[in-house]
Amino acid sequence: MAKVDDYFTAADLTREDLRKREAGEVAEAAGAELVENPSGGFRIEIGFLGRTCVASWPELIFSDIRSGKTLTPQEQVLVLHYLSGARGKSLAGKWISYQEIPDGRFYMDAFIRRAKNPLVGTFGEKPELLHDLAVSAYGASSFDHGDVSVVFDAFPYVPLVFILWKGDDEFPPDGNILFDESVALVLSAEDTAWLAGMAVYPLIGRAGS
Numbered sequence: 001m002a003k004v005d006d007y008f009t010a011a012d013l014t015r016e017d018l019r020k021r022e023a024g025e026v027a028e029a030a031g032a033e034l035v036e037n038p039s040g041g042f043r044i045e046i047g048f049l050g051r052t053c054v055a056s057w058p059e060l061i062f063s064d065i066r067s068g069k070t071l072t073p074q075e076q077v078l079v080l081h082y083l084s085g086a087r088g089k090s091l092a093g094k095w096i097s098y099q100e101i102p103d104g105r106f107y108m109d110a111f112i113r114r115a116k117n118p119l120v121g122t123f124g125e126k127p128e129l130l131h132d133l134a135v136s137a138y139g140a141s142s143f144d145h146g147d148v149s150v151v152f153d154a155f156p157y158v159p160l161v162f163i164l165w166k167g168d169d170e171f172p173p174d175g176n177i178l179f180d181e182s183v184a185l186v187l188s189a190e191d192t193a194w195l196a197g198m199a200v201y202p203l204i205g206r207a208g209s
Contacts, residue, residue: 007073014080015060023057030086031156047156048079049199050138078187078195082155085186089157092181098196101179103189110190114197115177119162122204124173127164133203134162146175154199158183162199 018026023042027034032046034057042057045065053071055062062079063070071079098104098111123130127148134140140152146163154160161178177196187195 011076019058029088030083094181095178096181101189107189107193111193115200119200120175133206
């Protein structure tokens with residue numbers, strides 16, 4: 001498991017790389033908005049799991065625009081890595097499972113532990129609740145897989161699909177998470193596993209409230 005210092009280091013390295021690029025080009029490639037501050041300078045606003053996150057350029061320390069709360073080190077890294085890897089709205093239009101992502105097999109256990117098992121364990125017996133909570137949290141839409149499925153944008157150009165199959169007398173409930181094939185061009189397999197888990201856990205929190 002990565003240490004907090006590792007996240008700070010990864011974030012700082014990515015910020016350095018981003019500062020070598022034009023702010024407008026970074027924002028456009030990521031589907032973010034570059035806004036001029038009244039006092040001078042610019043800020044980047046970007047959608048991330050149902051929230052709008054904002055950071056001044058070139059400091060690039062992101063916070064939730066509504067609450068003002070600074071993102072966690074792990075969230076900072078994911079947002080920065082997305083900004084670094086985004087290539088515009090170049091979706092492949094092909095849905096793949098996590099194990100089909102290059103190097104996904106190396107993080108498969110982590111993906112199952114962080115994302116798939118919590119998703120199925122919480123919503124497998126009540127899949128309709130997943131639909132309702134995902135719509136509320138992420139503006140999700142219904143999808144056409146499984147018994148219940150939803151699709152939503154984790155980042156502007158990184159859609160996710162959550163799928164659930166109801167159990168019966170012979171088989172327990174099951175589920176899966178799908179990604180557009182282009183995710184491999186934007187995020188690493190490790191980042192993608194973390195992102196999937198970050199998308200699941202807020203819904204679990206809402207389910208228990």
